[in-house]
Amino acid sequence: xxxxxxxxxxxxxxxxxxxxxxxxxxxxxxxxxxxxxxxxxxxxxxxxxxxxxxxxxxxxxxxxxxxxxxxxxxxxxxxxxxxxxxxxxxxxxxxxxxxxxxxxxxxxxxxxxxxxxxxxxxxxxxxxxxxxxxxxxxxxxxxxxxxxxxxxxxxxxxxxxxxxxxxxxxxxxxxxxxxxxxxxxxxxxxxxxxxxxxxxxxxxxxxxxxxxxxxxxxxxxxxxxxxxxxxxxxxxxxxxxxxxxxxxxxxxxxxxx
Amino acid sequence: xxxxxxxxxxxxxxxxxxxxxxxxxxxxxxxxxxxxxxxxxxxxxxxxxxxxxxxxxxxxxxxxxxxxxxxxxxxxxxxxxxxxxxxxxxxxxxxxxxxxxxxxxxxxxxxxxxxxxxxxxxxxxxxxxxxxxxxxxxxxxxxxxxxxxxxxx
Numbered sequence: 001x002x003x004x005x006x007x008x009x010x011x012x013x014x015x016x017x018x019x020x021x022x023x024x025x026x027x028x029x030x031x032x033x034x035x036x037x038x039x040x041x042x043x044x045x046x047x048x049x050x051x052x053x054x055x056x057x058x059x060x061x062x063x064x065x066x067x068x069x070x071x072x073x074x075x076x077x078x079x080x081x082x083x084x085x086x087x088x089x090x091x092x093x094x095x096x097x098x099x100x101x102x103x104x105x106x107x108x109x110x111x112x113x114x115x116x117x118x119x120x121x122x123x124x125x126x127x128x129x130x131x132x133x134x135x136x137x138x139x140x141x142x143x144x145x146x147x148x149x150x151x152x153x154x155x156x157x158x159x160x161x162x163x164x165x166x167x168x169x170x171x172x173x174x175x176x177x178x179x180x181x182x183x184x185x186x187x188x189x190x191x192x193x194x195x196x197x198x199x200x201x202x203x204x205x206x207x208x209x210x211x212x213x214x215x216x217x218x219x220x221x222x223x224x225x226x227x228x229x230x231x232x233x234x235x236x237x238x239x240x241x242x243x244x245x246x247x248x249x250x251x252x253x254x255x256x257x
Numbered sequence: 258x259x260x261x262x263x264x265x266x267x268x269x270x271x272x273x274x275x276x277x278x279x280x281x282x283x284x285x286x287x288x289x290x291x292x293x294x295x296x297x298x299x300x301x302x303x304x305x306x307x308x309x310x311x312x313x314x315x316x317x318x319x320x321x322x323x324x325x326x327x328x329x330x331x332x333x334x335x336x337x338x339x340x341x342x343x344x345x346x347x348x349x350x351x352x353x354x355x356x357x358x359x360x361x362x363x364x365x366x367x368x369x370x371x372x373x374x375x376x377x378x379x380x381x382x383x384x385x386x387x388x389x390x391x392x393x394x395x396x397x398x399x400x401x402x403x404x405x406x407x408x409x410x
Contacts, residue, residue, distance in 0.1 A: 155275025
């Protein structure tokens with residue numbers, strides 16, 4: 001009986017959380033459409049969340065591309081089909097690994113930082129200070145961060161994919177001796193703009209919305225203690241990572257990208 | 258103020274890099290905008306195209322000169338393949354087209370063998386000599402069939 005009650009409480013709790021998140025999302029959207037436009041704050045967030053994620057994205061993309069090149073080569077060489085290495089590296093990166101890994105890396109690098117920063121503001125009553133000056137915290141603090149994450153994600157994803165393609169080229173052509181022309185030809189003839197590239201952009205955009213909303217929501221609603229900030233940061237990483245992987249499955253299953 | 262403008266430049270560089278990467282993926286790799294500027298299109302009919310796909314390369318002597326623009330089923334129920342090749346090529350009217358495979362399992366591509374006639378193909382002309390794709394299954398099937406027939410004799 002106790003277990004059933006617990007299950008019920010858990011179900012009500014999850015629905016409640018989802019509802020609060022939706023209300024929060026509507027508030028952010030409304031804040032984004034109300035003037036004044038917070039251009040300075042938005043630009044500062046683009047710098048913090050985008051520019052400073054460049055190194056981790058570039059290095060990871062390159063490393064993933066190199067591994068794909070090596071793994072793809074070692075598998076394809078058994079079938080004498082190393083000419084298709086470009087297609088293997090390109091399609092895996094564009095359709096799947098690029099958006100998902102960018103999403104996970106950005107969650108760890110930018111999402112957790114956003115939650116911790118907003119959480120620290122909650123702990124030190126800075127948001128109440130803003131309210132006292134009749135500045136809506138969602139408008140000044142939350143919206144620029146959420147929008148910056150949404151905008152940053154597709155750009156980081158594209159950079160990740162391109163560095164990955166270079167990494168695959170370096171290993172496949174430079175080290176394993178696949179013909180450079182056939183790497184590029186199989187890459188170019190197998191990747192389609194609408195099916196693959198647009199799909200990657202949509203995935204990255206959806207992941208950007210997820211990370212942007214979850215990280216700001218967790219920070220905004222965190223319990224105002226130091227343990228609360230740490231819990232909120234952990235929860236951002238866990239919830240955002242899991243929802244990226246789950247949404248990835250559904251986007252692929254429903255639209256085949 | 259100095260550091261702020263420096264930061265703005267970095268943001269600009271970041272956004273530009275992201276957009277350039279997107280453009281590279283879309284145009285160069287994704288083939289948006291149709292690849293090489295063709296303007297010179299040729300039609301070929303094939304009995305069997307195997308796994309030929311749109312945007313597969315068109316080569317002469319192994320050198321890429323264009324790509325497959327579209328594939329439809331013609332009125333005569335043969336595959337009607339539209340090739341998009343560079344406008345500077347001078348191809349004789351008895352040029353023939355065949356569908357080849359890169360490696361055993363590689364991608365299909367169209368190879369053009371130049372003929373010896375003096376007259377040249379004009380844009381939108383049809384290449385009349387064509388050689389269909391070789392289907393591995395059919396070759397194997399024929400081999401197995403021959404072997405079993407020989408075995409019975």
